[in-house]
Amino acid sequence: MKLSANWLKCYVDIDVTPKEYAARMTMSGSKVEGYESAGEGIENVVVGRLLSVTPHPNADKLVICSVDVGKGEPIQIVTGAKNVKAGDIIPVCLNGAKLPSGTVIKKGKLRGVESNGMLCSLSELGLTVSDFPYAIEDGIFIIEEPCEIGQDIKSALGLDDTITEFEITSNRPDCLSVIGLARETAATFGLKADIKEPVVKGNGGNVDDYVKVTVEAPDLCPRYCARAVKNIKIGPSPRWMRERLRHSGVRPINNIVDITNYVMLEYGQPMHAFDRDYIGGKHIIVRRAKDGENIVTLDGQTRKLDSSVLMIADDEKSIGIAGVMGGENSEIKETTGMIIFESANFDAATVRRGAKKVGLRTEASGRFEKGLDPNISLLAINRACELVEQLGCGEVVDGIIDINHTDSRPRVLPFEPDKINSFLGAAISREDQEKILRSLYFEVTPENNITVPTFRGDVQAMADVAEEVARIYGYNSIASTVFKGESIEGRYTPVQKLERKLIDTVASLGLFEMCSYSFISPKEYDKLAIPANSNLRKSVVITNPLGEDTSVMRTTALPSLLEALSLNYNRRNPKAALFELAKIFLPGENADTLPEEKKVLTAGMYGSGDFYVIKGIIIEALRTIGIEGVETAPLKTNPCYHPGRCAVLTKGDAVLGVIGQIHPTVADNYEIEVPVYAAEIDFNTILSLNPGDKTYKPLPKFPAVTRDIAVLCDEELPVASIEKIICETAKKILESCSLFDVYKGKQIEAGKKSVAYSVVLRAEDRTLTDAETENVMKKIITRLEKELGCILRS
Secondary structure: OEEEHHHHOOOOOOOOOHHHHHHHHHHOOOOEEEEEEOOOOOEEEEEEEEEEEEEEOOEEEEEEEEEEOOOOOOEEEEEOOOOOOOOOEEEEEEEEEEOOOOOEOOOEEEOOEEEOOEEOOOHHHOOOOOOOOOOOOOOOOOOOOOOOOOOEHHHHOOOOOEEEEEOOOOOOHHHOOHHHHHHHHHHHHOOOOOOOOOOOOOOOOOHHHOOEEEEOOOOOOOEEEEEEEEOOOOOOOOHHHHHHHHHOOOOOOOHHHHHHHHHHHHHOOOOEEEEHHHOHHHEEEEEEOOOOOEEEEOOOOEEEOOOOOEEEEOOOOEEEEOOOEEEHHHOOOOOOOEEEEEEEEOOHHHHHHHHHHHOOOOHHHHHHOOOOOOOHHHHHHHHHHHHHHHHOOOEEOOOOEEEEOOOOOOOEEEOOHHHHHHHHOOOOOHHHHHHHHHHOOOEEOOOOEEEOOOOOOOOOOHHHHHHHHHHHHOHHHOOOOOOOOOOOOOOOOHHHHHHHHHHHHHHHOOOEEOOOOOEEOOHHHHHOOOOOOOHHHOOEEOOOOOOHHHOEEOOOOHHHHHHHHHHHHHOOOOOEEEEEEEEEEEOOOOOOOOOEEEEEEEEEEEOOOOHHHHHHHHHHHHHHOOOOOOEEEEOOOOOOEEEEEEEEEEEOOEEEEEEEEEOHHHHHHOOOOOOEEEEEEEHHHHHHHOOOOOOOOOOOOOOOEEEEEEEEEEOOOOHHHHHHHHHHHOOOOEEEEEEEEEEOOOOOOOOEEEEEEEEEEOOOOOOOOHHHHHHHHHHHHHHHHHHHOOEEOO
């Protein structure tokens, strides 16, 4: 927000240096980015009068001018301009003058005739015909402003102004206005702001006879005000208005357009003016756009709309995008005879979505997006009509259309001076607190209540009130205090502890941790050979992606892992083993539901292991965090994995995840020509099975008994089935069960294999007898024979 010091002085009588102003405003919460002079770069340029203009004796295109610059003797200047004559008032660069372009003017000779300076055009002073409409683009600037000969050109043309630029935070939309910053200035410097209510005289008639307004979406347009102005006279704005607009970074256009921009800068309320003759049916309708509807905006661009955009329309067509920009079909022209002023309050989120949808961000949308006070709408439209009357550019019709669906009652908070002091660690008297709050337009009642002005939507609780008191009182005025000798110990949550333990364990087992992006290309699902009807293809789509490669949120972390392994393989790394505790995103039931974020432990390797290696790593990692007794079963339905070398991990009824060899076709899609093994483990399931902290268990006092058992079984029988029966049967006294041999050879019948286990038995309260041991072993053998068809190998 750019603020003109001359404009500010219309509301606050302040006389400080720009440096002091910037420093104090920053300390009171209105951060100043910087300041500059409106006439920055102009030096030693004055107002002059041409006394005579005579031809150059040695050049047809040059003339010799005698110029009075108010310093005794006239000076001689040679110029090639064709639009000058005796008596003209012009800007004159004296010897040594500087211009905004960096040019330095020095006396010299042109075709043998001495020239002691230069006559200036508008562009050489950094100005345009928008600033002085009576001037011409090409040629010397002939000044028609009241001024004195020899006067500094900056004061003559209104360039003796200081422009301060503020960084306004999104919670203070009231400060995106001259009046808002005037209130802040007055409070900061202990002054009074002179802010008057607009006064409109009117010229008879009734606005209802000229226009009708219907708000079909009151939830998106809480307030809509409209007034009519007839007998419009389009022309340039007065100099004071053009100067204030220019110094605020807005180009003057014509009196009607300038009034809407002026009010927006003054009050912070964007406005729009419609040519009433182009409003179909003389009826303004505020509604949601129709899907596929188009509008040509004031910048001449065709915008395609949908139902997320709020529109201003008439009985026949769209005439504006609410809060963003008006339509070309109702813009103000030289022939406009009657206008309808619009001053409305639109839903902040809707304006933001609409601006993004059409790819158009304007001064108006930037203000609406931050949430404006609905009560400003009426003040702003009255101010615009007041300016119309002051400038004599139209006749204001009596009456206002004010469709108001807002609760305009101000917020009331308790006034708690002691609590504010305790919160701030300060000792500010009640009287000083009241004075500060009143300077900010808060009302303090005898009942110890604070009435918050409606333009301060950011003040919602005691802490906000305390901040207001502190920033105006002065942070430097609050005494420093020593921290109490108390400390709050930061700790990891149980979930964070489990994450770190799992990551540390997998890393200690030889895998390297990686970090990948959560967004991928939808083509990755094709590379993984995922079926077209799979739920894994239902991804959360990013609205504004950087490109197709990052257009959806992943539903599986496998593509990111395989891309990393592929990169290592194609960089000729002979082996790689990577893992990541990655996030995946599963879409909600509908577009308004946030996606479910899940964590998955994903691990993969090539060149340094096989199925059993990665299975061992995962089983050991799970055992380390307290999850034991994990079972594996063949899985042939996962398209990403080899159907004969893939297994599902379970514990009881809980499915932990999958491990196996990546399908050769999938590996080939990722340009990996060697076997790749991977695992995907659901972290949420791990979390639900995590037993928590381990308890101490003393070392056993009684000896263990070791028995080896070897059985013949079908070659296709998983050894895990044998181990499961051994563990279930000897559960009470089983200490460990370890597979130590799987044999197939000449001594073994075809289609069979020999499987040998070492079984360690131990009781916690006694020494096991041979009879107890033999009894358990017999039960194991009996169950293996009956349930699995195994035969004890002699």
